[in-house]
Amino acid sequence: MLDSLAGLGRGGLAALASLGRAHLLLWGIIGGLPSMLLRPRLLIAQIYNLGVLSLLIIVVSGLFVGMVLGLQGHYVLSQFGAAESLGVMVAASLVRELGPVVSALLFAGRAGSALTAEIGLMKATEQLSGLEMMAVDPVKRVLTPRFFAGLLSMPLLAALFSAVGVIGGWFVGAGLLGVDDGAFWGQMQSKIDFHEDVLNGVIKSLIFGLVVTWIALFEGYDTSPTSTGVSRATTRTVVHAALAVLGLDFILTALMFGG
Amino acid sequence: MGPALTKPVSSCGAASETSQAPGADVLVRVRGLHFHRGEQRIFDGVDLDIPRGLVTAIMGPSGTGKTTLLKLISGQLRADAGTIEVDGREIGSLSRSELYALRTRMGMLFQSGALLTDLNVFDNVAFPLREHAKLPESVLRKLVLIKLEAVGLRGAVALMPSELSGGMARRVALARAVALDPMMIMYDEPFTGQDPISMAALVSLIRQLNDASGLTSIVVSHDVAETAAIADRIYIIANGQIMASGSAEQVAASDSAWVRQFMDGEPDGPVHYHYPAAPLEQDLLRSAVH
Numbered sequence: 001m002l003d004s005l006a007g008l009g010r011g012g013l014a015a016l017a018s019l020g021r022a023h024l025l026l027w028g029i030i031g032g033l034p035s036m037l038l039r040p041r042l043l044i045a046q047i048y049n050l051g052v053l054s055l056l057i058i059v060v061s062g063l064f065v066g067m068v069l070g071l072q073g074h075y076v077l078s079q080f081g082a083a084e085s086l087g088v089m090v091a092a093s094l095v096r097e098l099g100p101v102v103s104a105l106l107f108a109g110r111a112g113s114a115l116t117a118e119i120g121l122m123k124a125t126e127q128l129s130g131l132e133m134m135a136v137d138p139v140k141r142v143l144t145p146r147f148f149a150g151l152l153s154m155p156l157l158a159a160l161f162s163a164v165g166v167i168g169g170w171f172v173g174a175g176l177l178g179v180d181d182g183a184f185w186g187q188m189q190s191k192i193d194f195h196e197d198v199l200n201g202v203i204k205s206l207i208f209g210l211v212v213t214w215i216a217l218f219e220g221y222d223t224s225p226t227s228t229g230v231s232r233a234t235t236r237t238v239v240h241a242a243l244a245v246l247g248l249d250f251i252l253t254a255l256m257f258g259g
Numbered sequence: 260m261g262p263a264l265t266k267p268v269s270s271c272g273a274a275s276e277t278s279q280a281p282g283a284d285v286l287v288r289v290r291g292l293h294f295h296r297g298e299q300r301i302f303d304g305v306d307l308d309i310p311r312g313l314v315t316a317i318m319g320p321s322g323t324g325k326t327t328l329l330k331l332i333s334g335q336l337r338a339d340a341g342t343i344e345v346d347g348r349e350i351g352s353l354s355r356s357e358l359y360a361l362r363t364r365m366g367m368l369f370q371s372g373a374l375l376t377d378l379n380v381f382d383n384v385a386f387p388l389r390e391h392a393k394l395p396e397s398v399l400r401k402l403v404l405i406k407l408e409a410v411g412l413r414g415a416v417a418l419m420p421s422e423l424s425g426g427m428a429r430r431v432a433l434a435r436a437v438a439l440d441p442m443m444i445m446y447d448e449p450f451t452g453q454d455p456i457s458m459a460a461l462v463s464l465i466r467q468l469n470d471a472s473g474l475t476s477i478v479v480s481h482d483v484a485e486t487a488a489i490a491d492r493i494y495i496i497a498n499g500q501i502m503a504s505g506s507a508e509q510v511a512a513s514d515s516a517w518v519r520q521f522m523d524g525e526p527d528g529p530v531h532y533h534y535p536a537a538p539l540e541q542d543l544l545r546s547a548v549h
Binding site for chain 1: 376
């Protein structure tokens with residue numbers, strides 16, 4: 001019994017210490033912003049690595065999610081004679097929820113895990129220590145551009161996910177199931193509010209981008225520099241980032257749309 | 260490491276490591292160094308001096324803290340107690356920016372080379388120059404080529420680190436480490452895993468670079484013959500203390516059983532071959548019962 005309590009205490013202290021290190025790292029990363037702005041090429045290279053290289057999975061997933069929404073939405077709405085509202089349903093689902101959330105989950109799986117593995121391997125192969133010894137701060141030189149690249153890429157990827165999803169929904173709804181084209185786009189245009197729907201979705205995806213990239217960088221930077229350590233850190237990134245995104249989504253949705 | 264040795268061997272040379280003549284030019288001065296990691300005591304009151312302009316070897320069996328000592332000297336780790344002075348500045352009291360300024364005058368060759376894997380050989384060597392020297396690209400190119408020529412790899416400028424052999428990677432890392440013309444360079448196990456040709460090249464390079472550039476070199480190694488061949492002064496560390504020090508000849512002539520075992524590469528002696536354990540019969544009987 002006492003051993004269990006002691007173990008619980010040790011676990012709690014370790015978690016708090018880890019949280020503290022993560023916040024210190026975030027502070028250090030943000031502190032590197034001025035020097036990064038002087039060298040925008042570092043940021044652009046990382047936007048390519050994190051954003052552009054994630055395009056394929058985002059576009060393909062967005063298309064299929066939109067097509068499924070079109071099918072399911074049409075099935076439900078047609079029972080109430082409201083199939084013409086399919087465009088609103090598809091767009092609202094994507095812009096408010098599925099776009100930010102699913103693209104963040106995909107981003108965590110594709111770019112987040114790659115980030116953790118890259119930073120972890122740089123640590124294991126002493127590249128980060130090498131930078132330190134060359135009087136170059138690895139947090140500012142390596143982590144800061146990756147963090148801001150993730151932060152900027154995420155809303156763009158989410159927007160693209162939603163846009164492609166809407167096209168998928170339209171293709172199934174209007175193209176295959178016979179929903180009126182004009183009603184599909186017209187209702188979407190009149191019912192989707194820029195501030196209420198689109199902007200809130202963008203805010204969500206910004207926050208998800210921050211959290212996913214922060215977790216990925218911290219796990220890589222804090223990992224034990226062994227093959228097992230890097231492997232576990234990569235797994236933790238995906239698990240922790242996915243849970244954080246889903247948990248935060250509930251909180252943000254409650255704050256934004258909860259009345 | 261066996262528990263046999265509890266008392267450090269005294270300095271082999273006529274002059275102890277901490278009793279150099281007054282005014283002797285010491286670049287790195289370590290006094291009363293204590294450091295532990297977890298439950299393990301790494302250093303327990305170590306004193307040593309690294310003379311300026313010479314090649315000093317830090318030797319000892321694996322796991323005795325040789326690399327840790329380099330990390331303490333370079334400020335990557337902080338000592339639990341004691342002082343480390345580099346060029347008259349105490350490492351523990353430096354701010355981050357002061358430490359970084361000092362590091363631009365230190366080079367370090369890591370065991371793995373630590374080359375940046377997304378940059379080619381040229382860009383790796385150019386990296387510290389681009390970060391700190393702010394030179395025109397044409398001047399920078401000439402400097403990089405001169406550094407690479409010194410390590411015999413000018414022809415490999417366009418290769419990526421993944422295309423280099425282990426020995427080539429260390430030579431590129433060496434060119435990078437001396438790119439800013441540092442006052443001292445630290446070598447972490449430079450000979451480990453090298454074929455005889457690469458090893459001979461590295462041995463010769465370390466000595467030549469030291470003498471030609473007026474560097475101070477600290478070589479951490481457990482390769483006795485290669486290190487002794489180029490070292491002006493040797494420290495042997497184990498069990499958290501300096502076990503012996505002096506010139507290669509003085510250390511080689513030591514009559515300490517511990518030093519003899521290390522220098523002659525005997526598998527058993529004061530440092531036991533077997534890790535401390537219960538008697539074999541006891542372990543075997545226990546497993547039979549289970």
